[in-house]
Amino acid sequence: MPFPEFKKKAVVSLEKGKEFDTLSSEDLNGKWAVMFWWPKDFTFVCPTEIAEFNKAFGEFDDRDTMLIGASTDSEFVHLAWRNEHKDLRDLRFPMLADTSKSLAEALGILNADERVAYRATFIIDNEGIVRWVNVNDLSVGRNVQEVIRVLDALQTDELCPCNWQKGEETLTQKLTLEEA
Numbered sequence: 488m489p490f491p492e493f494k495k496k497a498v499v500s501l502e503k504g505k506e507f508d509t510l511s512s513e514d515l516n517g518k519w520a521v522m523f524w525w526p527k528d529f530t531f532v533c534p535t536e537i538a539e540f541n542k543a544f545g546e547f548d549d550r551d552t553m554l555i556g557a558s559t560d561s562e563f564v565h566l567a568w569r570n571e572h573k574d575l576r577d578l579r580f581p582m583l584a585d586t587s588k589s590l591a592e593a594l595g596i597l598n599a600d601e602r603v604a605y606r607a608t609f610i611i612d613n614e615g616i617v618r619w620v621n622v623n624d625l626s627v628g629r630n631v632q633e634v635i636r637v638l639d640a641l642q643t644d645e646l647c648p649c650n651w652q653k654g655e656e657t658l659t660q661k662l663t664l665e666e667a
Contacts, residue, residue: 490515490522490611491593496562497555497581498569506566510555510581512615519552519642520611521634522583524596524604528560528568532628536606538574539631546635550642557583559591559603596622610638 494511523540525533537556547554558565562584569575569582583590585604591597596607606623618641623629640647646658 488617490520490609490615490617491590493585493590493593495557495583495585495590497583498562498565499581501566501569501576507562508581510583515553515611515615517613519550519613519638520555521547521552521608521638522555522557522611523606523608523629523634524557524591525606526558526598526601526603526625528558528564529571532606532626533558534572534574536628536631537578541574541578541580543631543635544579547638550635550638552638554580555583556580557585557590557604559585559588559597561586598625601625608634610634610641612641 490512492512494509496507497510498506499508500506523536525536527533540554540556544554565582565584569578585591588597588602591604594607594609596605597603598605606625606627606629608621608629609617610619612618619637621629621634636652639653640651643657648658651657
């Protein structure tokens with residue numbers, strides 16, 4: 488499916504006067520992107536994931552893939568959290584604020600009880616098509632290396648077997664729909 492159109496505020500820096508910017512679906516045009524969501528700022532599992540994505544930022548950059556973190560908290564809460572939490576101060580990707588919850592709702596990842604986003608990850612190709620979605624329950628962190636592995640597989644545009652890793656052979660025989 489095409490990734491929904493959006494235009495949201497994001498925290499992009501801790502530098503005074505340059506903290507915020509607007510991020511939109513137009514910024515993704517012609518680029519691969521990974522957008523990962525977490526339920527709430529100032530929590531416990533979320534910063535471990537955000538820090539791990541930040542450690543792997545160069546791997547996404549090497550794959551010409553834009554990395555975006557997102558939650559339904561405001562840009563002001565994101566900024567306060569980044570300033571307060573040592574592992575979030577030097578983030579190299581934007582923290583998108585979906586305060587209206589419209590994007591999370593369009594993606595089908597809004598928890599009905601708390602109205603926060605599930606721990607969801609989307610890989611979007613350079614034509615704006617969602618190629619992979621992974622959604623975890625609120626209490627379970629994701630595996631950043633698995634996101635990179637799937638991104639690598641998708642970018643080959645070939646058939647990749649179970650547990651395939653970059654550098655390994657892909658399946659060369661095209662399967663018919665009946666065989667798949």
